[in-house]
Amino acid sequence: MTYSLPPADEPDATCVFGERRDLLIGVAYRVLGSVTDAEDVVQEAWLRWVNARPSEVADPQAFLVRVTTRLAIDRLRRVKARRESYVGPWLPEPLITSRDVAEDAEMAETVSMAMLIVLDTLSPLERAVFVLREAFAMPYAEIAEVLGRSEPAVRQLARRARDHVRERSPRFDADQATRRQVTERFLEAITNGDLNALMEALAPGVTLVADGGGRVLAPRRPIHGADKVARFLLSISTEERVAKFLEAVTTELLPDLLCARIVRVNGEPSIVVPYEGIPVTTIVLDVADGVVQTINLVANPDKLSGISESETH
Numbered sequence: 001m002t003y004s005l006p007p008a009d010e011p012d013a014t015c016v017f018g019e020r021r022d023l024l025i026g027v028a029y030r031v032l033g034s035v036t037d038a039e040d041v042v043q044e045a046w047l048r049w050v051n052a053r054p055s056e057v058a059d060p061q062a063f064l065v066r067v068t069t070r071l072a073i074d075r076l077r078r079v080k081a082r083r084e085s086y087v088g089p090w091l092p093e094p095l096i097t098s099r100d101v102a103e104d105a106e107m108a109e110t111v112s113m114a115m116l117i118v119l120d121t122l123s124p125l126e127r128a129v130f131v132l133r134e135a136f137a138m139p140y141a142e143i144a145e146v147l148g149r150s151e152p153a154v155r156q157l158a159r160r161a162r163d164h165v166r167e168r169s170p171r172f173d174a175d176q177a178t179r180r181q182v183t184e185r186f187l188e189a190i191t192n193g194d195l196n197a198l199m200e201a202l203a204p205g206v207t208l209v210a211d212g213g214g215r216v217l218a219p220r221r222p223i224h225g226a227d228k229v230a231r232f233l234l235s236i237s238t239e240e241r242v243a244k245f246l247e248a249v250t251t252e253l254l255p256d257l258l259c260a261r262i263v264r265v266n267g268e269p270s271i272v273v274p275y276e277g278i279p280v281t282t283i284v285l286d287v288a289d290g291v292v293q294t295i296n297l298v299a300n301p302d303k304l305s306g307i308s309e310s311e312t313h
Contacts, residue, residue: 013054017046020061023136024068026111030131031072031124033092033116035306037079041071065138066146069128073147076124087214089222091298092116094265094282095306110135113266113284113296118168122161129154130161170286170293179287180269183262186285186292187271190233191260198233202226203291208233213300229295265307272307279307 024045028038045068049060057063083090092113109115110131119127125147132138132146140158144151182201189198208229212218223229260273265284273281282304286294298304 013050016054016060017049017064020064023061024064027065027068027131027136028072029095030110030116030119030135031069031128032076032079033120034079034303035093035095036302037075038072041068041075044071062142062145065132069132069146073124073128076127080124087212088218088220089209089211090120090213091209091211091296091303092120092266093303093306094270094284094298097264097267109267111267113268114170114286114294115165116266117296118165121168122164125149126157126161126164129157130165133158134162171288176269178290179285180262182287182290182292183269183271183285187260187262193234195230195234198230199226201292202230203289203293206292206295208295208297210297211300211303213302215301216299218297218299233295279304282307 021042024042025038028041029035032038032041045064048067048071049064052063054060094113095111097111119130122130128147129143132143133140138146140151140154143158144154147154149157185197186201188194189201204226205224206226206229208219208223210218210223212220219232223232260271262269263272264270265272265282268284270285271281271283272279273283280301281297281299284296284298285292286296
């Protein structure tokens with residue numbers, strides 16, 4: 001993303017903002033669960049930053065986090081209403097994450113697909129408090145200043161949010177190495193069309209949730225049970241079915257499927273399936289007890305801007 005130049009008397013504004021951009025994207029993405037919305041919010045924060053005359057701001061980072069968080073809360077309130085008419089299940093937008101995030105257990109957890117799904121059930125204020133406190137370890141007094149609330153009110157919001165997350169969060173105890181091994185087994189079984197091997201990689205009560213957003217063919221309800229999930233996955237891994245699934249008529253889809261890569265998405269080893277060099281499906285697996293418990297499949301093309309093919313090699 002590029003930014004227009006600030007006024008001539010603010011020569012350091014771009015540099016100061018650029019140094020904090022990753023932090024602001026991290027805050028906005030966790031609050032919104034959307035790469036596109038997060039980038040829009042940070043772009044708006046940039047405009048607020050320039051118009052505020054940066055040289056007169058005593059604490060640039062505090063100012064930028066406050067503006068970004070409030071903009072993200074406002075946007076979340078608007079998009080939640082739109083999601084009520086969303087076609088099929090709604091999943092967060094997948095995001096390529098760095099090795100640093102994947103190797104930091106706490107940071108990886110706060111950006112994981114499973115956590116973002118739970119956070120989406122919080123109120124916008126509860127979600128913002130949880131993100132600032134749990135993901136970025138911000139003191140309650142600073143969060144209160146960011147949100148324009150009293151510290152006791154913020155502590156109450158944080159307690160409600162933590163209790164809610166604790167009650168709803170699934171327990172996935174696999175480490176990165178185990179997740180990688182299970183993901184490799186899962187992908188190999190699908191690529192080879194091996195039903196038995198795929199069944200061995202799935203928990204008996206596994207659930208598949210597919211987000212096509214009405215843009216591509218995808219189940220509009222979750223699929224439950226290892227047998228049903230395995231047969232569905234193998235059916236779409238055939239050349240004819242993949243073509244229908246992606247609404248594309250081609251004989252070159254299967255080779256692309258065979259080139260699916262395992263990359264770090266939302267802090268976890270995940271699968272990216274390309275079509276003509278462009279990511280068209282991302283599969284994020286929740287793993288526990290050495291098997292797949294949940295499959296989150298995102299195929300809505302509007303939600304794949306955070307997956308760059310250049311980053312999946």
